[in-house]
Amino acid sequence: MRPRPIRRRGTLAATAATLLALAAAQTLAAAPSAGAAPAPVAAASMPHSAPASAVTAAQNRAARTIARSLGDTTWRTRLQAAALKSGDVAVTPLAAGADHHLGSELAAADRAIAAAKGLDTKVGPLLRLRLGDRSMRAALAAGTAPWVTAADSDDDARTVTAYDSRGRAHELDARKAPSRPVYVVDVDSSKALAAGLDVLRDELVKHGVASAAPGAVDASPRTGTAATTSGFWTTKITAVELSDDEEPWIKGAAEIYTLVTGFGQDGKVRVDPVDMPYLDYDGTVYRPNQILVNWSNYKYNLADAVMMEEDGSTNYRDLANAIATALLTITDQGAYIPLVTAVLNAIPNDWWTDDPDYVESWYTLARSNNGTYYGARGNGWMTVEPYFVEQF
Structure with a gap:
């Protein structure tokens, strides 16, 4: 276990x-x-900026953006190799080297997260991407198309929403890891x-x-x-x-x-x-x-x-x-x-x-x-x- x-x-x-x-x-x-x-x-x-909502919104935008980007076979293969090799991937700089538009969208999400957390943008990229569970490695390595979700801030959540490369949403059980590989977009805590x-x-x-x-x-x-x-x-x-x-x-x-x-x-x-x-x-x-x-x-x-x-x-x-x-x-x-x-x-x-x-x-x-x-x-x-x- x-x-x-x-x-x-x-x-x-x-x-x-x-x-x-x-x-x-x-x-x-x-x-x-x-x-x-x-x-x-x-x-x-005090005036409160609801940082949880802002961070969650930025992560969700990034998850949908990354999911759509996986329609590009070359980029999907590059991201897969990085995820299998290191576990946690600093996805913004990796994306910037592959696609300028994708890198710009993720950089904007990074800036929104830094602002919501009260951090200076000099902190650099905070978004990271990882495989949801180790049990998914074999399917990902075999070429199964991954979905993408954002890390949920609610520990009691029963379902999570993942997106495929066509932008379609899929409800997954939050307590049981699916057999399909799922990338999780999170903050580098x-x-x-x-x-x-x-x-x-x-x-x-x-x-x-x-x-x-x-x-x-x-x-x-x-x-x-x-x-x-x-x-x-x-x-x-x-x-x-x-x-x-x-x-x-x-x-x-x-x-x-x-x-x-x-x-x-x-x-x-x-x-x-x-x-x-x-x-x-x-x-x-x-x-x-x-x-x-x-x-x-x-x-x-x-x-x-x-x-x-x-x-x-x-x-x-x-x-x-x-x-x-x-x-x-x-x-x-x-x-x-x-x-x-x-x-x-x-x-x-x-x-x-x-x-x-x-x-x-x-x-x-x-x-x-x-x-x-x-x-x-x-x-x-x-x-x-x-x-x-x-x-x-």
């Missing part, structure tokens, strides 16, 4: 309500006696996530929320913190696993990142995104030895972690704006306050409804933690240990 891509959804409405209630309860319990903890922040009422986290950090800083890569140290840490003249203390992930249910066959590997939140040395809330590019499949134990928390950037020896997924629809500028709007209302009250509830509430409502990015969360991770810790959602665990990073 092949490993399954990580599933985000489950019974989402119940999960969201339960976790937000738990978060609120933990926040109240952690509040100092001198004052009440901040109430959970309502979902951001690894590339989009790397660029997106840079945007997220920059936008958070612009909005007044400190943010840095996990290995970065803020300037001039105060005396008595985790940083010293010779290095700094961190929490390192030595093992991690996520558990999930079966997903549609058109789904590719997940791209996971974690938002580490807490109070910075200045007493203000900070968010440090951590890319986890290795965490692709459920039921698999990964041993990354990756730094999760850099304690030199935090006032308290406690922080929270909210694990998310880049699913193709995330708009990183919108996400930064929403998180900043929520977290900047929370002030340091002299004792640590968990921030998971504010982060969850900051996620725009339509992201919960259409295709949630939320995977798992860990409350009040401590600098001294050493062992295995299960997430609040029951969807994963991490083994962590304190780790000192020496500076030369």
